[in-house]
Amino acid sequence: MILPAVLYVVALVGFPFVLSIYLAMSDAKIASNTYGFVGLDNVRGALESPTFRKSLGNTFIFTLVSQVLVLMLGKILATCLTKRFWGKSIFRFLILLPWVAPISLGTIGWKWMLDSLYSPVNWVLQATHLVGKNTWPMWFGEKDLAMAAVIAVHVWRLLPFATVIILAGLTSIPKEVDEAAEVDGAGFWSREFHIVLPLLRPILTVAGLFGIIFAFTDMTVIYVLTRGGPAQATQVLSSLAFFTGILGGDLAGGAAISLFLFPVLVVVAIVMLMVARRTEVA
Amino acid sequence: MGESRFTRRTFLKAAGVAAAAVATPTIFVPTARAKSDTLKIGQWTHFVPAFDEWFDKKYCPEWGQKNGVKVVVDHISVNDLRARAAAEVSAKKGHDLFGFLDPPPAYENVVVPMNDVVSECEKKYGKLVNLAQRATFNPKTKKYFAVSDNWVPDPLHYRKDVWGEIGMKPDTWEHIREGSKKIKDKNGMPAGFGISQELDTNMMVRALLWSYGAQEQDESSTKVMINSKATVEAIKLMTAIYKESETAEVFTWDPSSNNRFFVSGKGHIIQNAISAIRTLEKQNPELAKKAGLALPAAGPGGKRMASEHLLHCYVVWQFGENPEMAKKFIVDLIGSYNDAFLASEFYNFPSFSKAVTDLKGKLAADKVNPEEYAILGDFEKYSAYPGYPGYTTAAIDECFNTFVLPDMFARVAKGEMSAEDSAKQADADMKRIFAKWNK
Numbered sequence: 001m002i003l004p005a006v007l008y009v010v011a012l013v014g015f016p017f018v019l020s021i022y023l024a025m026s027d028a029k030i031a032s033n034t035y036g037f038v039g040l041d042n043v044r045g046a047l048e049s050p051t052f053r054k055s056l057g058n059t060f061i062f063t064l065v066s067q068v069l070v071l072m073l074g075k076i077l078a079t080c081l082t083k084r085f086w087g088k089s090i091f092r093f094l095i096l097l098p099w100v101a102p103i104s105l106g107t108i109g110w111k112w113m114l115d116s117l118y119s120p121v122n123w124v125l126q127a128t129h130l131v132g133k134n135t136w137p138m139w140f141g142e143k144d145l146a147m148a149a150v151i152a153v154h155v156w157r158l159l160p161f162a163t164v165i166i167l168a169g170l171t172s173i174p175k176e177v178d179e180a181a182e183v184d185g186a187g188f189w190s191r192e193f194h195i196v197l198p199l200l201r202p203i204l205t206v207a208g209l210f211g212i213i214f215a216f217t218d219m220t221v222i223y224v225l226t227r228g229g230p231a232q233a234t235q236v237l238s239s240l241a242f243f244t245g246i247l248g249g250d251l252a253g254g255a256a257i258s259l260f261l262f263p264v265l266v267v268v269a270i271v272m273l274m275v276a277r278r279t280e281v282a
Numbered sequence: 283m284g285e286s287r288f289t290r291r292t293f294l295k296a297a298g299v300a301a302a303a304v305a306t307p308t309i310f311v312p313t314a315r316a317k318s319d320t321l322k323i324g325q326w327t328h329f330v331p332a333f334d335e336w337f338d339k340k341y342c343p344e345w346g347q348k349n350g351v352k353v354v355v356d357h358i359s360v361n362d363l364r365a366r367a368a369a370e371v372s373a374k375k376g377h378d379l380f381g382f383l384d385p386p387p388a389y390e391n392v393v394v395p396m397n398d399v400v401s402e403c404e405k406k407y408g409k410l411v412n413l414a415q416r417a418t419f420n421p422k423t424k425k426y427f428a429v430s431d432n433w434v435p436d437p438l439h440y441r442k443d444v445w446g447e448i449g450m451k452p453d454t455w456e457h458i459r460e461g462s463k464k465i466k467d468k469n470g471m472p473a474g475f476g477i478s479q480e481l482d483t484n485m486m487v488r489a490l491l492w493s494y495g496a497q498e499q500d501e502s503s504t505k506v507m508i509n510s511k512a513t514v515e516a517i518k519l520m521t522a523i524y525k526e527s528e529t530a531e532v533f534t535w536d537p538s539s540n541n542r543f544f545v546s547g548k549g550h551i552i553q554n555a556i557s558a559i560r561t562l563e564k565q566n567p568e569l570a571k572k573a574g575l576a577l578p579a580a581g582p583g584g585k586r587m588a589s590e591h592l593l594h595c596y597v598v599w600q601f602g603e604n605p606e607m608a609k610k611f612i613v614d615l616i617g618s619y620n621d622a623f624l625a626s627e628f629y630n631f632p633s634f635s636k637a638v639t640d641l642k643g644k645l646a647a648d649k650v651n652p653e654e655y656a657i658l659g660d661f662e663k664y665s666a667y668p669g670y671p672g673y674t675t676a677a678i679d680e681c682f683n684t685f686v687l688p689d690m691f692a693r694v695a696k697g698e699m700s701a702e703d704s705a706k707q708a709d710a711d712m713k714r715i716f717a718k719w720n721k
Contacts, residue, residue, distance in 0.1 A: 027721060029676070031371055031392040036721075045714055050707060051689070116531030117542055134470055141530030143696065227479045230533030231692035247364045248680040249388035250718060 023255035030249035042256035051232050052240065052257060059236040059261075061147065062222075063215040066154045070211050071204060073155065074162030081163070082170050099160035107224040110153045114139035114225075140226045143233035150234050154221050158214060162207045169203030170196070202275055209272045216261060216268075237261055320352045321607050324366065325381030325594075327357040329541070329557035329629065336625035345614060351607060360481065360537050364683060374601040378608040383481070383592045384668065384683075385417040387427055388676040393597040396426040399609050403429070403616050408636030417593050417667040417674040421503075428595035429612050432622070432630035434555045435661040436485055436591035438576040441550040444471060452551055454580045455493060455519055462527035465550055473527040474549040475520070476535040477692045479685040483535070484668075485589040486553045487687050491516050492589075492666060493581030498681065498712065503672030506716055508690075509709035515582070517694050517701040524695040533692060544573075553578075555591040556658070560627050563650050575654045578664050590665050594630070628655055631662070677712075677719035686711050 024042050026035035046052045081092060098106055113121050122136040131137065139149045173196065181191050197204075219238035222228060228235030228243065235243075237260055245254015323342070328334045334357065342353040356377065358366050363383060370376025371392050396418075404410055414430035440452050448468065450461040462473040476483040491497070496512035499505060524532065531543075540552040545562050547569055552558060556575070563570040578588035598608045615622070619637035622630055628645060632638045642659040646652050669678035681687070690708035693699045699707070 027718070029388060029719075030368055031389045033391050045718070049711065049714065051711070116529075116534050116539070117546055117548065138530035138534060140534035141532070146534075226534070227536075229479045229692070230477075230530070231689060231696045231698060233696075242365075243684050244680075246368045247683040248715075249368075249676060249683070250680055250715075253718065 020255045020259060023252050024259050026252050028251040028255075030246070030251055032251070035252075038252070042252050043259070045253065046256050046260070051235065052237075054232050055228075055235040055237050055240045055257075056260065058147070058232075058234060059216065059238075062151060062154070062234075062236055063212055066151045066158070066215050067208055067211045069151070069155045070158045070162045071166075071208055073159055074166050074207065075200075075204075077159065077163045078166035078170050081167050095163055096160045098157050103157060103220045104224060106157060107153060107221050110149075110156075111225055114149055116141065141230055143230060146226050146230060146234050150222050150225055153225060154215060154218065157221065158211055161214075162211060165203060165207040165210075166200065169200045173199050202278070205275045206272065209268050209275070212268050213265060216264060319350070320354055321346070321379070321604055321611060322377040323353065323355045323379045323381070323611075324358055324370075324377035325355070325379075325596075326360055326363055326383055328626070329538075329555065330560060330627050333622070333626040333629065336621070341615070341618060341621070345611065349607065349610065351604075353611075370599065376599060376602075378602040378604045379596050379598060379611060381594055381596050382428065383594060384679075385428060385430075385593055385595055385674045386597060386679065387420060387674055388679050389597060390420060390423065390425065390427040390676075392600050393427050394600055394602075394605050394609075396429045396598070396609075396612075397424075399429050399612055400426050402613055403634050403637075406613075407616055407619070407632075407634035409634070411633055411635055411662055413590055413662070413665050413667045413670075414593060414595075414633040416670070416672075417590075418595055419673065420675075421673055428597045429616075430593055430595040430633040431612065431616050431619070432626075433593045433633055433665070434591040434629055435631060435658050435665060436489065436553055436555060436578070436588045437658065437661065438579060439544055439552050439554055439558050440574055440576060441471075441572055442574040443572040444469070444550045452576055452579060454582075455490060456582070458551065458579055459519060459523050459526070462523055462551065466527040471548070471550045472529050473523060474540050474543045474552040475523060475528065475532060476540055477520070477524060477532050477688060477695050478535040478539075479688055480535055480539075481537045482540055482554060482591075483688040483691075484682055484685065485591055487516075487520070487691055488589040488666070488668065488670075489553065489578055489587055490520060490581075491687070492587035492670065493579060493585050494519070495581060495583060495585060497671060498678065498687070499669060499672045499716075501671045503669060503675050503678070504716075504720065506709055506712045508687075508712055509705045513690075513705045513708075514701045517691055517704060520691050521695045521701065533696075553588070556627070556629055556655070559651070559654070560629070570651070573654075575657055577657055577661075586664055587666055588661070588664050590667055593633075593667060628658065631658075675719065677716045680715050680719065681712055684715075686715070 025037060025039060027038050028035045077095060081088070113119060116138055119136070119139070122131065125131045126133060126136065137145055140146045177195060178191060181195055186194070217238055219236065219242055222234055222236055222239045223242065226234045228239050237257055241254045241258040244257060245251050338355050342355055346353040360383065367380055367382065367386065367389065370380065371389065400410060411433070414433055418428045418430055419426050438452055444465055445451060445461060448461055448464045450457055452458045452461060458473070465471050475486055491513060494512045494516040496510050496516055497507050500507055540554050541558040541561060543549045544552045544554070544558045545565060547566070559570065559573050559575060562573055578586050580586040596612050598605050602608060616634055616637050619632045620639060623632060623638045623644065628648070638644070642656070645655045645659050648655045668674050668682045686708055690704050693704045693707070694701050
């Protein structure tokens, strides 16, 4: 019965993974006919590169900051959605929209929203006298602003996913528990920190771990918005692997860079399995 | 219900066998290369829409009818060309003809050598211009890995009215620095030289480096030469232009950004192909009258150089279905370059020297701005290619497409490094890339 699942994993996960290890240890180029074994030369080459080291740091910043924001905002939105209010179905639809829209399309929309010349965001800021005509923020041109912009767009993209997961967790908490605490005189924050969040911990962990995987491996947002600029300030491992392997033609170098994602993803996968197992036991 | 019932297990087994039966021929049977009655072309979406109009709706259908094939043209956006080519090579399936915007030496192993096409075209349409020859020929294997049908000049675009007000012309890089500062101080208009990870910046920074006497590699294409005094001086000049006369938007640009910047009237100078001024002529004719084209700016020693803005070149994949027809298409297209040149509104300059007759006469007969376009007539002698003065090799290709040189300028403009250290880092990056490709 598990044969199809095994075949699926071998064909779509195992084979590409083994192939990437093989490529990373070879001298494969984009149009190579033969591959020579070079051991860990490509890994060494990556480690020597300042651009790689910068990208590694950026990857962690991008992932961790975006996940903290996604979980916090997701919890707030999910809490709102448990309440009754007028237009709730439209609100829920709008929240889900970024998740169902193609990621590249949404990101191109943001590229225009934050454009240096025609940004509606900057136009509104200027119209409200928050910035002057010649002092528009260059969202993708300043290092910190560029990182903030790519994180914000990534949060916008992942928020619906986290919200839906957390909402499912919230609706599974028996109402009696919350009501009993309220009768006992517990306020909103007290109930949040002593009842809701502890009960939500497994589901928050799952949302967070999925989010880490999505953020750690994503390159679309960065490729479309900044292409890693300015001066590599937003370059992450996945986009650097793409530039090196596909655009630069050094397949082996690109594969070696992408393999650095693996240890982190393994840890995340192990934690996910442990959480799933603990939830099952509970 | 006995043993004969159709269980879930039976269904899964049957589905597995069926899937294997369907997939096996595609996995294990070598692909038979059948001659197709369709010629598939993949190339960029031209910045001058009139060229695509002519190419798609006139030239290709007429050529197809004459040669008994259906010509299908797929347009691919500038930023996606390389990724698409890589995907086609990986799948060993794709277009019969694939057009690159910069030379692709890394693909030499999977393309059909074009020596015969080049020599036929040279016989019919004159010598392949030097910049196209050095960018598409591998001197080690003696093979042309691509055929260039056109290259694109990269003149300065500037606002004559604004520069006139300060009594200057952008003739040298030092003039550009001085004039841009005066203009920014006077009326707040910024200059528009990109320092971003994109094609236009790649070309502009090379123009600046060459004009200062710097170069990426030596003439034999084996030795990295970027870490030099001339490079450091060029970086310092660009940093000064950025700090005195630009805004951080130059770090955000893609290949169309400087066009939009100039056409919007916000900026007073860019270095770009003529699509910028052509767009201005259509969208804002009054402003277009105030815009001018200029020769590449000269460096401190008077050396005046520009990069080709684009070098369009076709490859024929070895796994293509119609290689002979594809080659014939290229030869015939180059033979039609009088029409192509006019359809592109002078954007596509012919890579074969006599493919366009009376080129200077045609430029001088422009209906909108003849005196401006006239300067393009001699542009070839100022124009070079990635890897100049060597050849465009696979190592240079990787340096180009991973934006080593734009990053070298950006680090200093951003204040992260000194010009000297940034040149040293670019040198180390390039040496690492050269070592990989020269093994």
